[in-house]
Amino acid sequence: MSSTAAEAGMGEISPDLIVDAMFACRKTAAIKAAIELDLFTLIGDGGTAESLAVATNAAERGVRILCDYLVVNGFLTKTGHQYALTPSSRAFLDRHSPAYMGSAIEFLAAPEILKQVLDDPTSYVRNGGSIGLANMSPDNPVWVKFARGMGSFTGGSAVSLAAEMANLPVPPKRILDIAAGHGRFGIEMAKTFPSAEIVAVDWNSVLQLAKHNAWEFGVSERYKAIPGSAFDVDWGTDYDLILLANFLHHFDMETCAGLLGKTRASLSRDGHVVAVEFVPNDDLVSPPFAAAFSWEMLANTPKGEAYTKKDLTEMARRAGFQDARVKPLPPSPASVIFFE
């Protein structure tokens, strides 16, 4: 998650990591405010607290203190009174950049998510999970925030997955995208396979956004939507490719195996089921992002977690597959899983 972890083994005694963790929420607050004010885009080729206060219609004092904090934490540089973007901030936080990922904050720091994560973390450790927003109500509005915000975050792995699928011996014609969210995974498939039809399953409110995105990417005439829960809905049969992108980690092994069984029963003769997941090593503490992701699921779901290759293989077998093959999708922290 953070490079600071690397220092841990070194044995130098310092409260720095602890202080950093205790204050860490302030960093989320700062990046959220900066993104909401579109500060990174406005800085562009440079700006002062004074000019940025005018541009954001905010108090100069507030902008100055925020910008200085962003310098301390490595998101901006400062020369005299002039702030500038770091190369990484320019790539990922300037709205004009194709790799812009600022919108992810809308989901990752949504009030209902932060409430769930921070209100009583001890209780979800004690209980081994939380009630989970998504599980409290069907069609929870938080998934619209997910779909709106996280396309930029997982767009990279959607592109990588489509490139990976281009290697299939026979191009898929019918593709099912389960829990489509922003729709990017299915949409990239539609772009890669120009004669394929995409069927997207998700809550109705989310599908409106997925359909809009399909329209924006010019694939809407091949994009069909089936509203409802992936567990209950009848999505039909004869799919050449079924996608489960960032979905399995929300559920326990048994639920995942059941869902995989349902996908297996919906395949065409040479069809494939592939998932996108963060897959930790067997030690459960590496690589950092994938391993840390289980904590995210502990906070936000009743029984979800990031599954290892061993877990995924067991899941596959319970669903009637032979195996689960895992292949990383760098530079994203995600992997593609082939259920075979």
Next chain:
Amino acid sequence: MSSTAAEAGMGEISPDLIVDAMFACRKTAAIKAAIELDLFTLIGDGGTAESLAVATNAAERGVRILCDYLVVNGFLTKTGHQYALTPSSRAFLDRHSPAYMGSAIEFLAAPEILKQVLDDPTSYVRNGGSIGLANMSPDNPVWVKFARGMGSFTGGSAVSLAAEMANLPVPPKRILDIAAGHGRFGIEMAKTFPSAEIVAVDWNSVLQLAKHNAWEFGVSERYKAIPGSAFDVDWGTDYDLILLANFLHHFDMETCAGLLGKTRASLSRDGHVVAVEFVPNDDLVSPPFAAAFSWEMLANTPKGEAYTKKDLTEMARRAGFQDARVKPLPPSPASVIFFE
């Protein structure tokens, strides 16, 4: 705040810092849960998820995921299924350690503080400050949390300050501790000057704790408490030493100058006024903790911030002093300020 900032200038393009900031709240949640469960103390010389689940009366799954997350973030090590403390976690998070600072989480991640920091960070940037809990009501219960939690956090600078004061040419007899909080600053003075009397000013509920701490440190017979606001209360005159520890940063320049004027008028002929503050350099972006502290004050006060040497000098002059002399108190990020 974090060593990751050091990478910023290097120009390597990566979303890592951004992802880290967006997820940073999860780190605060984890350290809070671990401290509340007293996990670090219980790990002691080692433990497994299974043994720690029994010891904490928590779900093994929850403990395992929390511990793995703490390994990823550098607070624990893992060998096989066995978790162990890092040297820093042993020093600062094991309740048996004299440098234990876990209790700080009670204030730093108090629900009312997190709400203020996270609910709408854009609004306090826009407004150049927040309403501020402390300013919403006199005698706010959050200050009891501060006093309970932060003694361990600022205890180090209290000891350093007392050592510094031991150099005074004439040992002070009457010492005023303004906004005493946990009382540690005054108490360390009482220990250093065995014939001095300490007068502590703070809200009544906070003073109960300060008095309890004075009793624990064996100085209660020389410890007097005056309840009320530092701005309104009549604390008397003829003080040889007046302490303003971690107080000025809550207020604007004018308010600070007014308060300093009030302290100056209460001094004995050779009396001294000293403050403890986080003092950023003139660039306002170094050193990291002091510079980042202004963001904390933007979120939590209407007009507070971390003051530079230049600011403190102006404050001193407005209050009728000649100068403000700043001397760092390593290893803490605080400095002592002599108003002279």
